[in-house]
Amino acid sequence: MQREKETMKKLAKLSIFNTLSKKMVWGFILIIFLGSLLLSLPIATSHQQGTALIDILFTAASATCITGLTVVNTATHWSLFGQVVILGMAEIGALGYMTFAVLLFNIIRRHRSMGLSTQLMVKESLNLENLSDTKSVMKYVIGLSAVFQLGGVGLLAVDFIPRFGWKRGLYVSVYHSVMSFCNAGFDVFGDSLMRFRNDSYVLLVTIVLIVGGGLGFLVWRDLLLYHERKRLSLNSKLTLTTTGTLFVLGFVILLVTEGNLSGLLGDHMSWVNRTINTLFLSVTPRTAGIVTLPTNSLHSGSIFLIMILMFVGGTPGSTAGGIKTTTFGVLMLQSIAQLRGREDVEFSHRRFSQANISRALLLVFLASIVITLATLVLTQTEKIPQGYGLEYIVFEVLSAFGTVGLSLGLTPHLTVIGKVIIMILMFVGRVGIFTSLYALSKRQPKVSRLRYPEENILIG
Template sequence: MILKAKHSSFMTRLPQKMTLGFILIISIGTILLALPIATKGATPTPFIDVLFTATSATCITGLTVVNTAANWSIFGQVVILAMSEIGALGYMTFAVLLFNIIRRNLDLSTQIMVKESLNLENLSDVKSVTRYVIQLSALFQLSGAFLFAFDFIPRYGFGRGIYISIFHSVMSFCNAGFDVFGDSLMGFRNDPYVLIITVILIVAGGLGFLVWRDLLLYPYRKHLSLNSKLTLTTTLSLFIVAFVLLFLTERNLRILSGDTSFFTRLVNTLFLSVTPRTAGLITLPTDALHPGSIFLIIMLMFVGGTPGSTAGGIKTTTFGLLMLQSIAQLKGKKDVTFCKRRFSQANINRALLLIFLASMVIVTATLILTQTETIPKDFGLEYVLFEVLSAFGTVGLSLGLTPHLSVLGKLIIMFLMFIGRVGIFTSMYALLNRKTKLDLVRYPEENILIG
């Protein structure tokens, strides 16, 4: 009974512990980036900008108020790289790695925190999945760096080329959006080789570690979990729809020069359809896109990637489940089914709650920023809404607002990046100190008019 009470008490405090863990990483990053060695030149970076950068890196967003290549030294860029890696894989993953290095067993509380941070179902999976996450991440990132080196070393020399290859591979896989070129990937829009490798890394990071485990074990198990099936179906559908619609709205990227090949245009369109799913790297100026493309990108940023991945947003599984729920309701079906499996009502209710909470956060933040920030004459509400969704979805794309944010605006964007990475449920539970309560009274049921 005592052990059960202690376990229940720990689970109640778990959101606070996980939230404080991310705050600790951001604090350490802020201290390191505030050091004189982290900044180029003699002029120190303002504290609010340092804090903003540390938050953006830890929350793997990529929104910046200062140019990464121009403002931060190699030391500062490496700090940003390390924070992005920790933020992408989860600080608890590195805690388990440290325990393994010093050959210490994980206590129960640490195992529970790892289980929750990686969205695992069983405690018995903690060690094996953590080891798998680290190995798979290292494989993708090292492979990406190796392939990038064939392009970057001839461009920048051996030492600089290796550094850029590693940096860009990590940022692509982690969906972080930082770059050391100064203009993201706009200088590589005519280099399909770099763009295709980047797309592969972005998709690999945004697909989710548990989905990858299912795919790699499929030849032996001959079975995919329902979560993996829904994730793959929703992800593939979003890619196809986004690619086709962006191809149409951008008229096959008419903003590119006339001598750009058809294949290069297709690769850039593919890149544009992938990067809003929380990657944040761009090959084209976002503010030059067609309004229809901007609206589509906003919707893609809201959906985001997969639970347990390096991506943000409401997640593909949430979007897919609500789509299936809507179809079932329109057909008059009581149960929501997919691949001969039925979703629980608790699952559906959680998805609906997530959508509602996310919408309220986005609406509130947008309303505040319309009062605190200056909107250029050529733009309307989309100028602010785009930035809000980019921060909440930990994407990193911008129409140009971020470098001109007021202090209050920076704080709001930082808050959005934080809850976008930590998770809106974890953030809310930590803030409200949520406890499960048993209702002793159940009132009579009654219906109201809907629609």
């Protein structure tokens, strides 16, 4: 009887999640559609030049999914209006459209009450654990986003205004601050940040914005409230540990594989600047997609490392994509526990539930299937240039799935089918595999009263 009650509760939760998933998916589709309509206007392009429908949809999907992969140059193809539309879609996509819906609702109604359905949508949109967290986390999402982005504008303006003048300098400061915090790779310079590779100040500010957006709002809330609570949640501890480990390992490996960029940037650049560029290179695969040097000029070992970092991505409830650091951390701890012969997976004097571990394994398995199928299709539709191998396609697939925006050069030359595949990958990477699958599922979960005998098979 007790087992049946628990099963019914799980089925009820799955049914609610199914409904919310469909609303979330259609919400993002609506944003892409509205953004495409705005980008199709003649005023959206420079010199009133037309844009192919598939390219408009691709740009809108890339902006809403905060990826940054582009088939046209953002700085030269789109007008000021078009660039602002892309900026708005990236902001909405990064923070979640429900954040803006609730914010607008509160402004109009002038109070902070939210209905149960709205709270459930916010909970799912921001990957919250408890429904009671929705109101408090909403404040941190909006507040932290404003602080980081406005702070970024002020810090970048110190460099950009003297360089470009007040009007242009302030505009590029706003654009670059928003795109960096949102972990989107769009830029209005035409060459990302390649012209600023000698400007350590701009690179360091950008690194702070990228890490700030990719760390996750729940983690930032824990850090800001640490002086009151005197503790961090298990989620925050695992996130910080995994993020720090990947950050340090990535930086050290890139120092070795690229020789601190001495081969690419030469001896004319100081050791300090080359080190900061290497540091930047280790941060941007966290789904930022901003570069200071061509990705296709990197050593094959560096490209392979970047592909791994793109697959892992950032933190749940952040502006980053990928399978997320917590998923990677749980599976690493699970592997270590199994190798040591331990039954429980422990971290920081806590034990992970089997449901957590099973969900992480399922997520990685489904992500691998999606990436494999997409790669298989693209090998048939896209042409691999001479001098490249399968990494030319796999890199783009991982970049799209992880909503990163880095490229080896395939995206501008994609066929129509290739663009559709990349758009689907960006959408699934931003919305989430589980959310996408539940949204597509038309079957309602059923309770099974029959359990077969348990038996083991050979593994490995």
